[in-house]
Amino acid sequence: MKELSLNILDITYNSIKANAEKIEISISESISANLIQIEIKDNGHGMDHELLEKVTDPFVTTRTTRKVGLGIPLFKQSAEDTDGKFSISSKIGEGTAVYASFRLDHLDRAPIGDISSTMVSLIQANDQIHFIYRHSTDSGEFVLDTDDLHAQLGDVPLSEPAVLSWIGEYIKENLEDIQGGKI
């Protein structure tokens, strides 16, 4: 993937497919620590032990349109290519957490990219899901909690086009403020 934000989008679709009601996306980037960390945590249906052991292998998928699941192996490889770490934990009925870290100054590291578009796409995919997106940098932290948006909007859905574009701009401005997503 050209951007880590695209991996995040892809991995989070797995959470949506697993019928998660709550999904937490956390990104931390630190130039001083030379490290980017990404975690996607959901309360979806989870995976059993056997599937969990296999999902990092690019020949496993529960999809029927093709035999090879690509999302998790790609994310894992993009982390390991930068001397980073990857882990995934899951429990049936409880949920799944996917973690990846990246050495920030590694030549093979993809840029974080357009997180704002990723969040807008995810919210548009299912505006009933409770998303909590946290992004921290050396200069601060930004948190977007869709519950706070619902509190302002009442009955107006988050998937309303005017609301989605507002959310996109809101994220961009706040990331700008903490110098986030630029690397």
Add this chain to the structure above:
Amino acid sequence: MKSLAELQAIKEKMQNKVNLRASEDDNTVRVVVGMATCGIAAGARPVLNAFLKEIEDRHLGNVICTQTGCIGICQYEPVVEVITPDGTKTTYVKMNEDKVAKVVTEHIVNNKVVQDFTIGAYQK
């Protein structure tokens, strides 16, 4: 700097509109964007966001945009299906932002399929 309170203004504007959102009726055009790993890697995210922007900018209240997983033709991603009110489904392949603008103007607004972008044109 934007504040969450601005959403109140959007909310009031919305509530003044009688017809909040295209509830599905005889006029509904559906746009379905394939967003599986293969689609995302090929550029589906900007395609989706371009449709959302066109829908907003042109106030296309009868268009519903949804996302789906893999449509099964990974080599043609990004793939978009447009389903018009008469039930006709058109499959557009190898989409990008420029193509979105054209599909919106010609197909969604003027009801004329953009043949050059369809899967049929690529399979020839």
